[in-house]
Amino acid sequence: VIYKKANAQLPVLDAALELAPEDRDAFVLRMTETNPALRLELNALLRYAARMADLPLLDQSASAVFSSLLRDDADVGVRVLESALAGRYAMIRPLGAGGMATVYLAIDLRVDRQVAIKVLRPDLSRTVGAERFAREVQVVATLDHPNIVGALDSGEAEGHFWLVMPFIDGESLRQRLVRDGARPLDEALSIAHQVADALGYAHRRGVMHRDIKPDNILLSNGHAFVADFGIARAIQSNAHALTNTGMSVGTPAYMAPEQAAGIKDLDERVDVYALGSVLYEMLAG
Numbered sequence: 637v638i639y640k641k642a643n644a645q646l647p648v649l650d651a652a653l654e655l656a657p658e659d660r661d662a663f664v665l666r667m668t669e670t671n672p673a674l675r676l677e678l679n680a681l682l683r684y685a686a687r688m689a690d691l692p693l694l695d696q697s698a699s700a701v702f703s704s705l706l707r708d709d710a711d712v713g714v715r716v717l718e719s720a721l722a723g724r725y726a727m728i729r730p731l732g733a734g735g736m737a738t739v740y741l742a743i744d745l746r747v748d749r750q751v752a753i754k755v756l757r758p759d760l761s762r763t764v765g766a767e768r769f770a771r772e773v774q775v776v777a778t779l780d781h782p783n784i785v786g787a788l789d790s791g792e793a794e795g796h797f798w799l800v801m802p803f804i805d806g807e808s809l810r811q812r813l814v815r816d817g818a819r820p821l822d823e824a825l826s827i828a829h830q831v832a833d834a835l836g837y838a839h840r841r842g843v844m845h846r847d848i849k850p851d852n853i854l855l856s857n858g859h860a861f862v863a864d865f866g867i868a869r870a871i872q873s874n875a876h877a878l879t880n881t882g883m884s885v886g887t888p889a890y891m892a893p894e895q896a897a898g899i900k901d902l903d904e905r906v907d908v909y910a911l912g913s914v915l916y917e918m919l920a921g
Contacts, residue, residue, distance in 0.1 A: 648674075649681055661728050665743065672718040672727075679729040714740075717755060720793035725753060725800070736864075741803065744788075750803040751788065754864075755796055769797050775843060776865040783834035785854065785863040801863070806856030809914070813850055818921030827853065828915045830860040835911065838865065839904040846902070848910035849890045850917065890914065 648667050652660050660682060668675035717740075718727055724745060731739040737754045744751045756769070770790065777787040789800035809827065812819070819827070831853055835845065845852075845865055854861040888896060892909035895902055 649678060652678065652682060661741070665726055665728060669726075672715075672722070675726075675728075676714060676718070683729065716794045716796055717753075717798060720791070721753075721798075725751065727753065742800075744800070750805075752801045752803045754799045754801065756798070758795055773799060779838055779841070779843065779865065781834050781837045783830045783859070783861055784838065784865065785861045787865075804854045804856050804861055804863075806854055808851050809853040809855055809860070809918070810850035812855060813917065813921070819918045821919070824915060824918035826858075827855070827860045827918065828911065831862055831911055831914070834862045835904070835907050839907070844902070844904055845907050845910075846895070847887055847890075848907050848914060849887045850914055851887075853914070 648664075651667075652663055655663055664675060664678050664682070668678065714727070721727065721742075725742045726745055727740050727742045729741050731741050731752060733739070737756045740753045740755065742751050742753045743749070769792070773787050773790040779786055785801050785804060787799055787801060791798055818824075831848070835848070838845065843865065845862065847864060848862070852862060852864045854863055890910040890913045892902075892906040895906045895909075
């Protein structure tokens with residue numbers, strides 16, 4: 637399977653594997669400027685190589701080890717976005733996926749900087765609607781605060797809604813809690829203070845988040861950033877339609893009782909409640 641997928645790309649793949657991991661993205665981008673499909677394949681193979689390096693292969697069945705190779709990483713949605721964003725953004729590799737969207741690392745070709753492109757799930761895109769998504773993202777684009785991950789660009793491509801944000805080189809609070817457990821008091825209070833400052837700024841402008849949780853708090857070099865304002869607002873603004881389709885709205889563990897009960901007239905206190913839950917989790921583990 638590895639041979640069949642890699643055979644056509646072996647020379648470039650070998651050259652990339654000889655480089656330090658931090659240098660591979662730029663190399664692959666340079667070598668595949670005119671071939672986005674090849675870029676996706678090479679990045680997929682490099683991810684597999686990184687996984688294989690850490691796997692105790694003899695402790696697992698062949699189907700368990702190689703099952704991910706049997707899926708097509710270059711799915712239709714990614715190919716559509718590659719085409720739609722050509723000349724503006726070069727998508728490099730996935731950064732992660734959640735219940736609402738998949739995030740990709742990309743390069744803004746106009747200013748030569750790394751950005752994160754969040755692509756909404758197609759089923760959510762259909763339910764939210766293009767007009768509502770654009771309106772909510774525009775609201776978030778007006779937020780200018782050092783602890784808020786703002787919106788740089790957005791659009792729609794064949795039913796796939798995308799949002800461009802600054803790339804935060806770090807990790808989520810969720811990743812840190814999973815890895816290290818409860819946080820020291822000073823660190824927990826610092827993170828909570830920064831998030832509260834960001835929320836206070838947004839609330840004074842009439843903007844609620846509605847989905848504050850460790851996954852939406854990004855950490856980098858001692859700074860905390862609140863992400864997903866636009867997507868959370870767009871999805872929550874059509875909560876009735878989403879509920880009718882059986883989709884979950886919000887994150888139950890952090891939802892205020894009135895939000896969990898489906899009350900429509902919510903105010904900024906739901907964000908305060910959620911931040912209190914996050915602070916408790918940071919302190920108690």
